[in-house]
Amino acid sequence: MSPAPVRQTRQRTAVSDALDELQEFKSAQELHEILRRRGNQIGLTTVYRSLQALVEAGVVDLLVNDDGETIYRKCGASHHHHLVCRDCGATVEVTGPAVESWADAMAREHGFTDVSHTLEIFGQCPRCAQ
Amino acid sequence: MSPAPVRQTRQRTAVSDALDELQEFKSAQELHEILRRRGNQIGLTTVYRSLQALVEAGVVDLLVNDDGETIYRKCGASHHHHLVCRDCGATVEVTGPAVESWADAMAREHGFTDVSHTLEIFGQCPRCAQ
DNA sequence: ATAGGTGCAAAGCATTTGCAGCAGC
DNA sequence: GCTGCTGCAAATGCTTTGCACCTAT
Numbered sequence: 686m687s688p689a690p691v692r693q694t695r696q697r698t699a700v701s702d703a704l705d706e707l708q709e710f711k712s713a714q715e716l717h718e719i720l721r722r723r724g725n726q727i728g729l730t731t732v733y734r735s736l737q738a739l740v741e742a743g744v745v746d747l748l749v750n751d752d753g754e755t756i757y758r759k760c761g762a763s764h765h766h767h768l769v770c771r772d773c774g775a776t777v778e779v780t781g782p783a784v785e786s787w788a789d790a791m792a793r794e795h796g797f798t799d800v801s802h803t804l805e806i807f808g809q810c811p812r813c814a815q
Numbered sequence: 816m817s818p819a820p821v822r823q824t825r826q827r828t829a830v831s832d833a834l835d836e837l838q839e840f841k842s843a844q845e846l847h848e849i850l851r852r853r854g855n856q857i858g859l860t861t862v863y864r865s866l867q868a869l870v871e872a873g874v875v876d877l878l879v880n881d882d883g884e885t886i887y888r889k890c891g892a893s894h895h896h897h898l899v900c901r902d903c904g905a906t907v908e909v910t911g912p913a914v915e916s917w918a919d920a921m922a923r924e925h926g927f928t929d930v931s932h933t934l935e936i937f938g939q940c941p942r943c944a945q
Numbered sequence: 946a947t948a949g950g951t952g953c954a955a956a957g958c959a960t961t962t963g964c965a966g967c968a969g970c
Numbered sequence: 971g972c973t974g975c976t977g978c979a980a981a982t983g984c985t986t987t988g989c990a991c992c993t994a995t
Contacts, residue, residue, distance in 0.1 A: 692949055692994055714984075728952040733985065749879050753960085754984070768925055779921050784914055788936050795898055795907050797938035801881075804934040806918050808927035822969050822974060844959075858977040863960065883984090884959075 691738070699725045700735040701759075704745060709774050710756040710767075748805065770810035779806070821868070826857045830865040831889075834875060839904040840886040840897070878935055900940035909936070 699720055704711075711719070717732045736757050739745040746760040748767070760778065764785065768777040784804065792800040829850055834841075841849070847862045866887050869875040876890040881901060888897075888906060894915070898907040914934065922930040 690949075690995085694950065694994070696951075712984090730952055730986085731950080734950080749883055753879065753883065753885070755883070768922060768927060770927070777925050781917055781921070784911075784917060787911055787914060788934075791909050791911070792898060792936055792938050796941035796944075797898060797900070797936075798941075798944055800936060800938035802934065802936040804918075804932065806922055806927075806930060806932040808922050808930035811926035814926075814928050820970080820974075824969070824975065826976070842959085860961085860977055861975080864975080 696725075696727045696731050697735050697738070699727060700732060701739065701744075704739070704757065704759040708758070709776055710748070710750070710758045710769070712750075712754045712756050714754075716757070748803065766804045766806070768806045768808065770813055771807045772809055772813040775810050775812070821872075826855075826861050827865050827868070829855045829857060830862060831869065831874075834869070834887065834889040838888070839906050840878070840880070840888045840899055841904060842884045842886050844884075845904075846887070878933070881937055896934045896936070898936045898938065900943055901937045902939055902943040905940045905942070 700716065703716060703720055707719070713732050713736055714729070716736070717727070717729045720727050720732070736745065736747075739759075740747050740757070744759060745757050747755055747757055750756050758776065763780070765778045765780045766784075768779050769775070788802045788804075789800060792798075830846065833846060833850055837849070843862050843866055844859070846866070847857065847859045850857050850862070866875065866877075869889075870877050870887070874889060876888050876897075878886060878897070880886050880899070886904070890908065893910075895908045895910045896914075898909050899905070918932045919930060922928075
């Protein structure tokens with residue numbers, strides 16, 4: 686096996702940096718739009734490929750919103766879930782060890798293997814509730 | 816406003832019946848395939864529209880699987896979650912009161928209102944694990 | 946120099962929509 | 971017979987891929 690070399694390019698840096706600042710879930714298309722508006726010369730294809738790479742590297746969380754769009758966000762390395770405002774997209778990371786073990790136990794109880802789970806909480810944040 | 820009449824047609828019956836038997840999550844495309852194989856003359860468009868109607872009527876549960884496909888299943892009325900086989904679509908309904916209250920508590924703690932949550936567990940069922 | 950990265954255009958897919966004909970009620 | 975339903979074909983919208991050029995190492 687080769688050590689899979691990863692090349693440092695202007696575009697990948699831009700995508701990664703943008704995700705660092707925007708501490709919110711964004712779609713590839715939104716991210717592309719934002720980068721171009723900032724004057725970053727980058728193709729939509731590259732945004733997709735960069736995001737895929739980041740997801741595989743475990744640096745970025747991916748989830749599918751209600752509209753079927755895939756959205757991305759740079760998160761802490763540990764496993765957690767999200768409390769998302771359905772109006773403004775603001776996000777709060779939440780952890781619930783009890784939920785994790787409950788899900789695993791439930792799966793094991795039914796003989797399921799290779800288990801993963803998704804859990805998102807949607808609501809209206811205080812700011813949007815006004 | 817009109818009372819929104821719902822017409823009973825061969826196609827809608829077929830979709831509803833198929834979901835009754837298959838106590839599993841199926842995509843619109845799979846459902847269409849199954850119906851045609853059975854000799855049911857029905858268009859893919861109609862399958863989609865029937866499913867939408869059933870979801871709006873609250874008779875059918877909808878969720879998005881790991882591949883981004885929308886899958887449907889006829890479920891009991893009470894709130895619950897699903898343990899889904901990512902290979903064959905077999906489903907186990909699970910309830911976790913602890914999870915419900917945890918999610919609500921977590922949301923309230925951050926001032927979120929009008930809260931809802933989604934929770935799915937994906938894995939490989941014993942039968943597909945062979 | 947060379948493998949990996951980039952980006953345009955085109956292909957893929959699941960899903961939706963326009964519209965003319967069909968069928969419950 | 972009115973109104974909703976159907977279904978083909980075409981459109982949509984997000985995402986991926988083919989391929990020739992570019993660039994970090």
